Amino acid sequence: MAQGVAVPGTHEDHPSPKAKNYINAEAGVWSWLTTVDHKRIGLMYLVSTLIAFALGGFFAILVRLELLTPKKTFMSGHMYNQAFTLHGAIMVFLFIIPSVPGALGNFLLPIMVGAKDVAFPKLNLMSLYLYWIGALFTLSSLVLGGLETGWTFYVPYSSTTGGAVIAVTFGVFVMGFSSILTGLNFVVTIHKLRAPGMGWFRLPLFLWATYATSLVQILATPVLAITLLLLLFEKAFQIGIFDPKLGGDPVLFQHFFWFYSHPAVYIMILPGFGIASELIAVHAHRKVFGYRAIAFSSVAIALIGFLVWGHHMFVSGQSELASTIFSALTFLVAVPTGIKMFNWISTLWRSSIAWTTPMAYAAAFLFLFAIGGLTGLFCGMLGTDMHIHDTYFVVAHFHYVMMGGTVVAFVGGLHHWWPKMTGKMYSDKLGKLSALLLFVGFNATFFPQFILGSRGMPRRYYNYLDQFQPLHQFSTVGSWIIGLAFLVALYNLLDSLKNGADAPDNPWGGLSLEWQTATPPPTENFPVTPRVTHGPYDYSDDRNATGASDS
Amino acid sequence: MSASANDEKLSPDFHVAHHFDTADQQFDSARMGIWLFLVTEILFFGGLFCAFFIYRSWYFSSFVEAHHHLDKVMGAVNTCVLIFSSLTMALAVRSAQVNDKAKTVGFLIVTILCAFGFLVVKYFEYQHKIHDGLLPGVHFTAQGFSSPHPGTFFAVYFMMTGIHGLHVIIGIGLILWILLRAQRGDFSARYYAPVEGVGLYWHLVDLVWIYLFPLLYLVG
Amino acid sequence: MSSHDHGHAIGGDHVPHVLPYAAYFATWGALMFFTIITVGASYVNFGPANLLIAVVIATLKATIVAAIFMHLWFDHRMHSMILGSAGLFLAIFIAFTMFDTESRGHLESITGERPADMSNPFLGGSARQKAMNALYPVGSNSVKLSAPGIVPGVFDVPAAPSASAAPEASATVSPEASASASASASVAASGSTSASVSGSVSAAPSASAPPKH
Numbered sequence: 001m002a003q004g005v006a007v008p009g010t011h012e013d014h015p016s017p018k019a020k021n022y023i024n025a026e027a028g029v030w031s032w033l034t035t036v037d038h039k040r041i042g043l044m045y046l047v048s049t050l051i052a053f054a055l056g057g058f059f060a061i062l063v064r065l066e067l068l069t070p071k072k073t074f075m076s077g078h079m080y081n082q083a084f085t086l087h088g089a090i091m092v093f094l095f096i097i098p099s100v101p102g103a104l105g106n107f108l109l110p111i112m113v114g115a116k117d118v119a120f121p122k123l124n125l126m127s128l129y130l131y132w133i134g135a136l137f138t139l140s141s142l143v144l145g146g147l148e149t150g151w152t153f154y155v156p157y158s159s160t161t162g163g164a165v166i167a168v169t170f171g172v173f174v175m176g177f178s179s180i181l182t183g184l185n186f187v188v189t190i191h192k193l194r195a196p197g198m199g200w201f202r203l204p205l206f207l208w209a210t211y212a213t214s215l216v217q218i219l220a221t222p223v224l225a226i227t228l229l230l231l232l233f234e235k236a237f238q239i240g241i242f243d244p245k246l247g248g249d250p251v252l253f254q255h256f257f258w259f260y261s262h263p264a265v266y267i268m269i270l271p272g273f274g275i276a277s278e279l280i281a282v283h284a285h286r287k288v289f290g291y292r293a294i295a296f297s298s299v300a301i302a303l304i305g306f307l308v309w310g311h312h313m314f315v316s317g318q319s320e321l322a323s324t325i326f327s328a329l330t331f332l333v334a335v336p337t338g339i340k341m342f343n344w345i346s347t348l349w350r351s352s353i354a355w356t357t358p359m360a361y362a363a364a365f366l367f368l369f370a371i372g373g374l375t376g377l378f379c380g381m382l383g384t385d386m387h388i389h390d391t392y393f394v395v396a397h398f399h400y401v402m403m404g405g406t407v408v409a410f411v412g413g414l415h416h417w418w419p420k421m422t423g424k425m426y427s428d429k430l431g432k433l434s435a436l437l438l439f440v441g442f443n444a445t446f447f448p449q450f451i452l453g454s455r456g457m458p459r460r461y462y463n464y465l466d467q468f469q470p471l472h473q474f475s476t477v478g479s480w481i482i483g484l485a486f487l488v489a490l491y492n493l494l495d496s497l498k499n500g501a502d503a504p505d506n507p508w509g510g511l512s513l514e515w516q517t518a519t520p521p522p523t524e525n526f527p528v529t530p531r532v533t534h535g536p537y538d539y540s541d542d543r544n545a546t547g548a549s550d551s
Numbered sequence: 552m553s554a555s556a557n558d559e560k561l562s563p564d565f566h567v568a569h570h571f572d573t574a575d576q577q578f579d580s581a582r583m584g585i586w587l588f589l590v591t592e593i594l595f596f597g598g599l600f601c602a603f604f605i606y607r608s609w610y611f612s613s614f615v616e617a618h619h620h621l622d623k624v625m626g627a628v629n630t631c632v633l634i635f636s637s638l639t640m641a642l643a644v645r646s647a648q649v650n651d652k653a654k655t656v657g658f659l660i661v662t663i664l665c666a667f668g669f670l671v672v673k674y675f676e677y678q679h680k681i682h683d684g685l686l687p688g689v690h691f692t693a694q695g696f697s698s699p700h701p702g703t704f705f706a707v708y709f710m711m712t713g714i715h716g717l718h719v720i721i722g723i724g725l726i727l728w729i730l731l732r733a734q735r736g737d738f739s740a741r742y743y744a745p746v747e748g749v750g751l752y753w754h755l756v757d758l759v760w761i762y763l764f765p766l767l768y769l770v771g
Numbered sequence: 772m773s774s775h776d777h778g779h780a781i782g783g784d785h786v787p788h789v790l791p792y793a794a795y796f797a798t799w800g801a802l803m804f805f806t807i808i809t810v811g812a813s814y815v816n817f818g819p820a821n822l823l824i825a826v827v828i829a830t831l832k833a834t835i836v837a838a839i840f841m842h843l844w845f846d847h848r849m850h851s852m853i854l855g856s857a858g859l860f861l862a863i864f865i866a867f868t869m870f871d872t873e874s875r876g877h878l879e880s881i882t883g884e885r886p887a888d889m890s891n892p893f894l895g896g897s898a899r900q901k902a903m904n905a906l907y908p909v910g911s912n913s914v915k916l917s918a919p920g921i922v923p924g925v926f927d928v929p930a931a932p933s934a935s936a937a938p939e940a941s942a943t944v945s946p947e948a949s950a951s952a953s954a955s956a957s958v959a960a961s962g963s964t965s966a967s968v969s970g971s972v973s974a975a976p977s978a979s980a981p982p983k984h
Contacts, residue, residue: 187587
């Protein structure tokens with residue numbers, strides 16, 4: 001199946017699965033903690049972010065459980081505030097932002113470009129340590145009295161409430177450095193370490209998405225750093241930058257925060273787009289339709305993402321001029337996003353789809369992200385947003401994007417590359433069951449929230465009107481199905497480590513470089529530096545294809 | 552030009568890292584990494600510049616009144632010190648490029664001395680401000696201001712110069728590190744990426760001050 | 772010009788691009804010259820151009836440092852683009868934020884819909900009404916439609932910069948009536964040219980006049 005890419009030295013049969021690979025190259029905890037191998041670092045990121053995901057998910061279940069009844073169900077209002085704040089902060093800063101670049105990106109990027117490692121391996125390890133340190137500070141809020149500000153740390157909530165604001169802010173500040181260093185490493189690696197023959201338009205689309213993500217990480221995260229630093233000083237020394245009593249402006253905090261956090265939304269979703277492109281192309285065995293359009297749309301989304309942050313602030317007291325400009329620019333994002341959707345669907349059209357677990361997740365992604373993306377337009381519309389701002393409609397919208405988009409793509413990608421990472425095959429049946437459960441549970445949880453929001457249910461409220469109870473209960477039951485889906489997926493993957501069959505080098509018939517090396521890959525990825533002769537999706541295409549001009 | 556050492560003795564400990572093909576590729580990667588890092592630095596300071604422009608436009612009278620309490624002479628002296636240190640840093644890189652170890656070390660020492668000089672002047676400035684109660688936010692206690700928000704000016708002033716000063720201190724540490732390595736004979740025309748990298752960082756510290764000085768001290 | 776006679780030896784060893792001493796000292800001289808100019812300029816009052824002059828001179832100096840000391844002139848074009856992108860995104864950041872901070876309240880017609888006092892945003896009910904009455908005395912019996920939303924004295928911007936600029940835009944509406952959507956619709960219908968009715972929740976801004984012009 002490897003007619004597209006010639007990799008010297010890897011076409012012979014592999015002696016045995018027990019050959020030296022990156023996992024068994026060295027033994028002992030110390031060898032893992034001091035490794036500079038991008039694959040080991042990626043694996044440690046994977047475990048760390050999945051633990052964070054489990055913790056964030058635990059808080060999500062608690063929040064949904066509390067909302068079973070209109071009044072108090074089992075926790076106090078303060079506990080509820082802390083639960084949704086930690087759910088948001090953990091999911092955003094500890095899970096979604098580092099997960100795909102940190103885990104899958106680290107593991108795959110150097111292999112996909114045909115390099116031995118990232119450009120700065122020690123810096124890569126430092127990113128991981130910074131992530132751990134930041135995560136510890138953030139989680140310290142659990143014992144330091146909690147955090148009730150919401151994940152956005154808006155002043156004056158954050159500058160006037162007690163608890164662990166300083167610890168969490170500092171933790172996120174440190175994790176910002178981790179994010180910056182990862183992005184920097186990836187950009188330099190893609191620019192400087194591509195194997196011979198690996199032109200820009202032979203990069204797998206996952207790398208284009210990761211490249212765009214890295215640009216955003218480099219350009220936006222420093223502003224988060226200065227925002228949080230100013231917040232720390234505001235809180236600790238009352239310097240008055242954000243305090244209206246002293247001449248400051250609380251809305252300025254929101255500008256600073258969203259200048260980072262809106263592009264950060266694309267840090268979260270762009271890698272999901274990249275994974276979706278891979279899953280669809282490989283499991284449909286079809287040359288990607290409009291390769292360049294998808295590649296450039298990733299970069300376009302990243303850049304346009306810097307022009308629209310004010311749409312989070314339509315009701316903040318921001319000037320009408322700014323709101324109008326931000327609203328108009330917001331619609332531009334729909335253009336490259338639409339290009340992607342149509343190209344993915346065109347890729348699937350009359351292709352030979354292999355109905356595997358990753359493909360099931362990719363299909364769920366397409367469906368859920370379409371809803372998430374389109375409802376984003378409602379929120380970007382000035383007049384509509386006045387009505388739905390800070391309601392469950394917005395909550396449902398960004399969960400459809402973040403979870404229906406990124407998380408579903410991430411779990412799908414995990415199933416796609418799991419054989420390569422671990423050398424084991426999981427049960428395809430259980431995998432597809434988990435995808436089905438996730439799809440059903442997700443829609444059960446979040447679709448009612450669109451209705452709740454459009455009827456006026458505000459987000460973050462502890463009590464609500466009786467008339468909202470049926471939909472809230474429906475949503476809560478849905479959250480249990482989501483929990484079950486992830487437990488099934490987790491069991492399936494962990495079980496494969498013990499009982500799974502050994503994975504072949506190329507179980508899906510992929511053409512990009514990671515499928516051309518051994519499973520699991522050796523420490524330096526390739527015995528000999530590969531020489532790339534074809535694109536990553538040059539499947540033999542017997543239709544009268546139109547998009548064959550990309551090679 | 553003083554290319555004196557023999558080629559065999561240049562940077563004896565240097566070897567191309569395993570994941571690079573050539574020294575040139577490694578050097579280029581390092582430099583690109585540094586440039587990307589400098590972008591993050593610029594945007595990091597950018598937040599403060601944004602706050603400066605907004606509050607200056609809102610509280611113009613306060614900013615004009617408050618900036619007269621900064622010491623133009625001390626600011627100008629510090630500007631000259633930093634520009635001179637930028638020159639010596641650039642010359643240190645040049646000396647490393649032509650294998651002149653003695654001059655590399657010498658120029659780095661001068662650079663460090665300039666950095667300390669900058670901090671000493673800054674110390675006296677801060678001491679003066681603290682003594683007069685010209686402080687941010689709630690700590691502003693100075694009397695006799697006719698405009699309402701001088702505390703905001705000093706919040707911006709202390710955050711900007713404070714973070715810049717922190718970068719100077721970090722710079723001293725970095726220059727000291729390459730100074731010791733230069734002394735050990737690590738650098739030569741074959742390998743001087745750390746000198747170049749620290750040099751770029753130091754020039755950026757200078758660049759930020761080039762904006763801070765006129766904005767804070769001269770036009771308010 | 773990025774002259775590429777350096778650095779790319781086939782064998783792979785890095786070959787540095789060495790500038791003559793004169794280039795460094797000339798750069799230093801230019802930087803000192805511009806420092807003197809900018810200090811000198813600060814003793815002359817150019818009015819609103821003061822800031823512009825300072826920024827332009829600083830940018831000149833920064834360009835010189837980047838081009839010579841930081842070797843950008845002789846370096847890969849890519850590195851210049853990287854630095855340029857930092858400038859571009861910083862400009863976007865500052866400019867777009869100032870779209871907001873420099874024009875708050877310009878379109879706001881119904882001042883009562885905003886928090887009456889920015890320094891005490893949670894002031895509500897009768898206390899807020901009291902603050903409103905203090906701002907707009909009952910005797911005057913009117914609320915200026917074009918009054919800026921920013922309360923004078925909280926931000927020390929001039930009290931009503933746009934009031935004189937667009938006198939025809941100011942109509943009189945009683946405070947009670949302005950709160951109801953139907954009343955604001957009638958204001959819009961009554962042909963007051965640029966009366967922008969964006970204060971009430973149900974009125975979409977798209978129904979009102981375009982910003983400012």
